[in-house]
Amino acid sequence: MIVERKPLTLWERLYLPAIIGGFKVTVRHFFKRKVTMQYPEEKWVVPEGYRGAPYLVKDQAGRTKCVSCQLCEFVCPPKAIQITPPGPQPNPETGNVEKAPKEFEINMLRCIYCGYCQEVCPEEAIFLMRDYALIGSHRDELIFNQEKLLALGGTHQDTIQKWQHK
Amino acid sequence: MSVVTNHSTTAVPVVKTLSVSVNGRWLAVPQTTAHPLTGQPVATTMIQACEIAGVTVPHYCYHAKLAVAGNCRMCLVEFGTPALGPDRKPILNPDGTPQIRKSPRPAIACATPVSPGMEIYTNTPAVEAMRRGVLEFLLLNHPLDCPICDQAGECKLQEYSVEYGQAASRSVDEKVHKPKQVDLGPRIVLDDERCILCSRCIRFTRDLAGDDALGIVQRGSHSTLTHYPGRPFDHNYTLNTVDICPVGALTSKDFRFQMRVWFLQETKSVCTSCATGCNLLIGSRENKIYRYVPRQNDRVNSCWMCDSGRLNYKWIGRSDRLTQCQVRDAQGQMQLRTWPEAIQEAAGRLKQAAPGSIAFIASARQTNEELFLIRHLARKLGAMADSAPRTGEGDAWLVNADKNPNRLGAAIMFGLDRSALPVTSDTAPAAVGSADMLVGPGVQLARSGQECPRSIMGAAAERIGAKLPKIAEGIGRGEIRTLVVLGEDATKHLGAALLGRLENLIISDILPNATTPRAHVLLPGCAHAEKRGSFTNAQGRVQKFLKAVEPPGQARPESEFLVELVRAVTGEQFPQTVEGLFNRMAKETVAFQGITWAGLGDLGQGIAVEVLKT
């Protein structure tokens, strides 16, 4: 295909009109509300439902909600989650829930904040929270263990509390 | 001398068939099938006809290897039979086909015999409505513990709930609560709330294991499975109930909360704990073995295996495994070596040894192919070679008193010289004439297509190991100065003092034992789960097993490094793959002739055993 190149008109070749057009946009924005944020001094407050880093939660009674069903480990696309199941020894702390993870690790360098773990969890034990910028000076620092995940996740106000009625 | 064979003298009865239709497709099914327990012919049932037609009827209590109980009602189907006129003749449609009278009520497919001309419908709206109804009842008091239930992922209740279950319960009453975490015995935990009362476990332990240990007490919604009071459920086959329990009521203590089943990679293998060679699946994840479960092979173990064999896998992951090639230097210190160096060292020592001064002891836990290479090497070097017997307790069902998984393979490879045997009977097959064929006095292998019955399997158990005293004597007299040991603790068979007199002790093993610290050359070997190979079980069935996990450290399959050793010693090149090696072995060993690796399939192939009792 041959594209025909139209020669520029005199007005177009004049250069100045285009410059003035550009300045008009700049001057207009000069008087508008400022949207740029001075990150990192200034931090963005994320809206409700934002999918940040996934953390584990406890219920009102202080029990780790996760029962180590390992569905999130299975569903996680980048395989960021690694769970160590508790094994056969009965755990007096878990009571009728019978099961809690021995160790629960999320590699935050791998997590893609997809939210599948939260969606698949049958226990409402893992939630994507508001943290979007995780910083560490070493790769190992960004593999969060169970203790850290629970501390960051806090308490979930569980309305069903299904194990209470089992 | 009497001849004991299992050649059946009665002719195989001609199987009479009848014609039935499953969902509109006509097919011929046998009129009778063998009863799972007695073997007597009993009328073929609708569920069996559907199975032949390739149509799965959802079921819980029915199990092909157990007596029919017919209590779960999940297998309800609709059916019709040809209508009969007053003259007992079928009424015909105008087009000449028999008129089908549809039964007004459904029937359970697992217990209703088929009749000629029967039409079975498994996918009508009525059948599906019945399944939904049955499931609603089963789930009425079910705890739906799936997140903490070990059965999740292989649970029939879960699977059918997806197809026929409802999202919400219509019941307004609280669910009935029953005991949870009940300690049934040393290996089993019971969760009564999850039990759907199918009675499979009860029938298994009563009819097959011969221990009427389980039963259901109370009535209605409160029916509870329990064991006989004061007596733990602890025979050697209890874990089979965990396999057949369609839900997560019976769970294995050993596997409990160890790993979710959907992560497990399943590898076809065989059990190495005794000479029966039960077929099994190894469940592993990320190089760790989590469980063994039996794999159906009706010629060997049906659907079952013993608990002791099933739990005998933990040694594979032990931390004290031999993982390094080591060679003793001039100062008597063990030095780490690479494989080529270690093989060179071993080959050099074997080549320098005077003819007749070498002996081989290769465990009957090594594979057919490995023993074949050892036999080849021993013959080339003019050395004696034998295995060591390993006996323990057997029982009347699966457990064999012979604890060597490949005792028959070893017997075939290192069998006594033919001259040492009494000339046996008229039934001697044409192929007799090679030492390979003769397992020991009075025991003979033939390619007659028969396998020997279990009762006489043990007959040849003590035949291997006959040369061990001679080897000990040879070492004692200073005639044997080089010993190659594969997978055995030679101190047990020869005595520690004798080993000290050897010039060369070449050892391959998996775990350290009393012999390994005395080695001059130490080669780390593999557990069966870490390699491929084949065993010949006590019945004379050659069964292959596949690799489930990677061996630790430098450890390598014995067949691999034995091929290298044979090449380094004799210059001969044997096939480097297990397939090639097996086929070469089959070609060069009369007992295995005609068998190929590919021909073994998943279930193995019999090498015809005839036992002549002396």
Ligand code: SF4
């Ligand atoms: S948010 Fe997605 S990527 Fe991150 S841990 Fe959950 S499932 Fe994995």
Ligand code: SF4
């Ligand atoms: S899905 Fe939920 S309950 Fe299951 S392991 Fe993950 S966080 Fe725990």
Ligand code: SF4
């Ligand atoms: S038995 Fe099946 S349905 Fe019931 S809790 Fe266990 S996995 Fe879920």
Ligand code: SF4
């Ligand atoms: S424990 Fe399992 S096998 Fe036994 S009756 Fe209950 S559901 Fe059936």
Ligand code: FES
């Ligand atoms: S399978 Fe037929 S009634 Fe249970």
